[in-house]
Amino acid sequence: MTRPVLRIVCVGNRLVAADDLGPRVYQELVRRGRPDGVEVVDGGLAGLDLLRFLEGASRVVVVDAVTGDGVPSGPTVASAADVVHGVCPDCGHGGGVAAALAMLPVVVDPPQPEVHLVGFGGAATGADIGALADLSLRIARGEQGQ
């Protein structure tokens, strides 16, 4: 049986404090060494370019900053369906992770990956980053119930 392809894709802008969660988690995962059985990818600023990192994977965890009113403090976990609701897939320029996930069924050849999103409400400390890295790995490996 083919081994499932498990992947963590960290997106964000390391130069912008409000958007650097993904790059910080990526650096933490790199610091620990390549995790067994899970690919770790720097998704950069992503946008629609994120789609090529979703192709060919069985399960993908996208790590990204979460902003907006009503976002609870601490770790957040969501599914692709949670974030694409109401997103216009034709939005082109300015389209972020949600737009890319809305395009996923149209662009990426089946089978479609199972996509989960991990974020953090508020400012994340170093310890929070470590915990997010652990959470991402558990979800990628299917060890964390949703």
Add this chain to the structure above:
Amino acid sequence: MAARKTIQVPVNRVEGDLEVRVDIGDGVVVDAWSVGTTFRGFEGILTGRAAMDSLVVAPRICGMCSVAHLTAAALALDEVAGAEVPDNAIRLRNVALMAEHIQSDVRQSLLMFAADFTNPAHRDLAFFADALHRYEPFRGASVVEAVRATRGVIEIIAVLSGQWPHSAFMVPGGVVSMPGAGELMQCQHLLQQYRQWYERHVLGCSLERWAEVRSASELEAWLEERAEHREGALGFLIGCGQAVGLDRLGAGHGHFLSFGSFPLPASTSVQSPDNGRVLVSAGFSDRAGSVDFDQARVEESVAHSWYRDTGGSRHPSAGETRPYASGDEAGKYSWAKAPRYDGLPAETGPLAERVVAGDPLFLDLIRQSGASALVRQVARLVRPATLMPAMRVWIEEMSGEGRFYQKPASLEDGQGHGLTEAARGALGHWVEVADGRVVHYQIVTPTVWNGSPRDEQGVRGPWEEALVGTPVDDVDNPILLGHVIRSFDPCMVCCVHAWRDGRRLAKVRL
């Protein structure tokens, strides 16, 4: 023999400007002239500039093999300065150049060479509908996949050096910086993605399985073994090529030249196939066998090139580039010079690398059927399979904490040469520096070798020779000429008109 006709054919889907003039007798090419139609002048541009300027200027010779030119320029300055390049820098330079090779090989094969199988001249052949589905320009399924996959792998160079093309990260003594662990992990991911695509789409098998194919009979058996092998890009190329007869066309002189490339770091688990100090061997090979390469035996003739005569062929360290646009006067007909090795023309490129390396598969294919446009293209399409394993190891071995630069003693005065293999073959830069300025610079590119005009003895260049004997069934659509020329992966570019007997007939695109 029936009266000879002459047609003049510009060639598209190559990089640069190229026209080919052929004489046709009894429906086949009986003579050929390769015309480089553009003068670039980079050697003159560099003369008088600061020595380090070559690292910025030379990569701009080409947008497809700029890392190769940067490599050759840096190696030449390494020699001028007596630089010792640390292992990490050697690995980084190698990986970047390999990434350039493995995307170029696939792009040229699937976007430029394979498109010829969709030419209407082949419409009655069994493969035609499938070829259209795969290789129709801009639309073909394989074309789309190739663009996506090669775009991904070329990112390795951007991660390691900041940009591609026209990267500027090599300096005499090493490289300007080392990637961090995260960037190296990203490179491994990009390489792994490309390898998986290449195994699935091009080979239809693993790299390890392909490495077991070491003879013509084993290649036949491999094709028969599984449908995935026959239907992958490589298997399909072989089938189309045989159907068109490309396995019997485009032989050339049978001389092969490689400058060698990818020096091994002092500490590495990558092994040289011939126990040497490079991954891709240097050498010259003809029917008598292979000999070690000696750059002192390289000379260039301008007898039939639009340059002031130099009193015979000259080594590049003594060569001159004084343009003399004389039209047809004195039999000159190309802006390309005529490089020779020990006085002989030589083709260079992936096939030459395999022959010089003593690759048993390609030696057997040539022994059985001779060199040909098909075996030349097969060598190109399978070259990534030989490079990707070493790429993976060298990315693993790179360490952000090791030395990547050793300041060289001086770049004020001295001579040096930088020799490497670009995607298209042997590339050399020869430089002389005085008071920190370039006083002499000569560049010999792979396409100058392959697309060379005649020399003092009137001996044709490699693809001029390869064209002789090629059938021309339709002077308005001489598709077989295009197949043969494109098997050399020319770095020149095109616009086209066709003449016959001095009378323009039509506009033709090959």
